[in-house]
Amino acid sequence: xxxxxxxxxxxxxxxxxxxxxGPGMIKSMNEERYERREVQAGLAVIKxxxxxLEMGAGSGIVGAAIAKNCNAxxxxxxxxxxxxxxxxxxxxxxxxxxDVISVRHGAVMTEPDAPSTIDFFVRxxxxxxxxxxxxxxxxxxxxxxxxxxxxxxxxxxxxxxxxMDIEGAELEFLRHADLSGVHTFIxxxxxxxxxxxxxxxxxRSLDAAGFEIDSENSKVGVHVYRRKGE
Numbered sequence: 001x002x003x004x005x006x007x008x009x010x011x012x013x014x015x016x017x018x019x020x021x022g023p024g025m026i027k028s029m030n031e032e033r034y035e036r037r038e039v040q041a042g043l044a045v046i047k048x049x050x051x052x053l054e055m056g057a058g059s060g061i062v063g064a065a066i067a068k069n070c071n072a073x074x075x076x077x078x079x080x081x082x083x084x085x086x087x088x089x090x091x092x093x094x095x096x097x098x099d100v101i102s103v104r105h106g107a108v109m110t111e112p113d114a115p116s117t118i119d120f121f122v123r124x125x126x127x128x129x130x131x132x133x134x135x136x137x138x139x140x141x142x143x144x145x146x147x148x149x150x151x152x153x154x155x156x157x158x159x160x161x162x163x164m165d166i167e168g169a170e171l172e173f174l175r176h177a178d179l180s181g182v183h184t185f186i187x188x189x190x191x192x193x194x195x196x197x198x199x200x201x202x203x204r205s206l207d208a209a210g211f212e213i214d215s216e217n218s219k220v221g222v223h224v225y226r227r228k229g230e
Contacts, residue, residue, distance in 0.1 A: 004016075005017040007021060007026045007029075008026050008029035008030050010029045010030075010032065010034060010061055010065060011032070011039065011043075011065040011068070011069055012065070012068055012069060013061060013064045013065050013068060013091070013095050014094055014095055015029060015059075015061060015091065016087075016090060016091060016094050018059070018087045018090075020059065020083070020084065020087065020126050021059065022125075029061070034061065035058075035061070035062050035165075037188075037219035037220065037221060037222040038062055038163070038165060038186070038188055038219075038222050039062055039065055039066070040219060041186050041217055041218065041219055041222050041224050042062070042065075042066045042070065042163060042186055043065075043066070043069055043070065044217045044224075045184055045186070045214065045217050045224055045226070046066060046070040046072070046161055046184065047070070048070060048071040048072075049071065049072070049073045050070060050072045050073060050160055050161045050184075051072070051073050051074050051075075051157070051158065051160050051161065052066065052067070052072050052074070052075040052076075052159060052160075052161040052162075052163060053076055053078070053153070053154075053157065053159040053161070053162050053163070054066075054075060054076070054077040054078065054162075054163045054164075055078050055108050055162070055163070055164045055165070055166050055173075056078070056079065056080075056164060056165035056166040056167065057077035057078065057079035057084070057088055057103055058079065058084070058126060058127065058165065059084065059087070059088070059091070059126070060077065060079075060084070060087065060088030060089075060091045060092065060103065062163070062165070063075055063077045063101055063163070064091055064092060064095055064097055064101060066163065067097055067100050067101040068095065068097060072100060072101070073100075074100060074101075074157070075100060075101035075102075076101075076102060076103075076104065076153075076157045076159070077101060077102065077103040077104070078103070078104050078105075078106060078107070078108055078148065079103055079104075079105060080105070080106060080107045080120045080129075080130075080131070080145045081120070081122055081126055081129050082105055082143070082145070083122070083126075084126060085103060085105050088103045089102075089103055104148070105145070105146065106145055106146045106147060106148040107120065107131060107145050107146075107147050107148065107166075107169075108147070108148050108149075108150050108153060108173065109147045109148065109149060109150065109172075109173075110149075110150045110151075110172070110173050110174075110175065110176035110177045110178075111172070111175075111176050112176065114147050114149065115147060116146065116147060117144045117145065117146055117147060118131065118144070118145060118147050119131070119142055119143070119144060119145075120142070120143050120144070120145045121140035121141070121142055121143075122140060122141045122142075122143055123139060123140050123141075124139070128167070129167065130166065130167030130168055130169065131166070131167070131168070131169045131172075132167065132168045132169065132193055150173070150176075150177060150178075151178065154178070154181065158181055159181070159182065160181060160182055160183050160184065161182065161183070161184045161185075161186070162179075162182055162184070162185050162186065162187070163186045163187075164185075164186065164187040164188070165187070167190060167193075168190040168192075168193030168194060170187050170188075170189060170190070170202060171194045171198045171201060171202055174201075174202055174205040174206065175201075175205060177205075177209070179206075179209045179210075179211070182227070183226065183227040183230050184224070184225070184226055184227075185206065185211060185224070185225040185226075186222065186223070186224050186225075187222070187223055187225075188221055188222050189202065189221060189222070189223050206225050210227055210228050211225040211226065211227055211228065212225065212226060212228050213225055214226045
């Protein structure tokens with residue numbers, strides 16, 4: 001899935017033309033507004049040599065920008081929307097990052113009795129796709145995606161950083177996640193999906209796992225947590 005036409009350069013990443021990248025999204029990249037808070041948080045706290053697990057790769061641009069600018073050792077990106085996978089891989093290849101970052105199709109689950117597949121809802125704008133549908137469900141296309149057990153994934157790919165943008169599924173992930181070995185957790189939180197009590201539960205889970213909020217580097221909607229004492 002290759003194209004020679006570059007529609008934007010975002011934090012040093014050449015972005016090839018792709019059907020899911022509309023004019024408004026390209027404009028936001030050119031103005032460095034695209035996923036700005038998430039990228040800013042990552043660039044501020046991720047150190048060279050990091051091993052990063054990215055959940056919710058989306059277009060692949062955020063992970064590529066972080067891999068390149070933070071000099072990551074290795075990044076494994078997970079994306080549930082199968083339509084995006086070939087374009088993500090092409091983006092990595094175009095920027096010479098294929099040896100550093102790779103993408104896998106699926107949804108990461110932490111529940112001990114998680115099913116082997118799960119429903120995922122694809123929207124016309126991929127940024128609104130996710131495991132949960134809150135608004136206008138009739139505008140979403142339901143598909144079935146394979147699940148990836150987090151315990152298996154962290155054994156296969158030990159990582160010290162998690163970047164998460166999974167449209168409201170972060171609460172379910174944190175309820176059962178063993179975060180030993182992780183020292184930095186960056187997530188776009190979705191209070192509109194799981195409410196105030198859900199936000200409190202996310203904070204309690206991270207506190208119990210040994211993390212504290214990094215208020216200096218957190219942004220509106222994007223929270224950075226660091227392991228206490230590090």
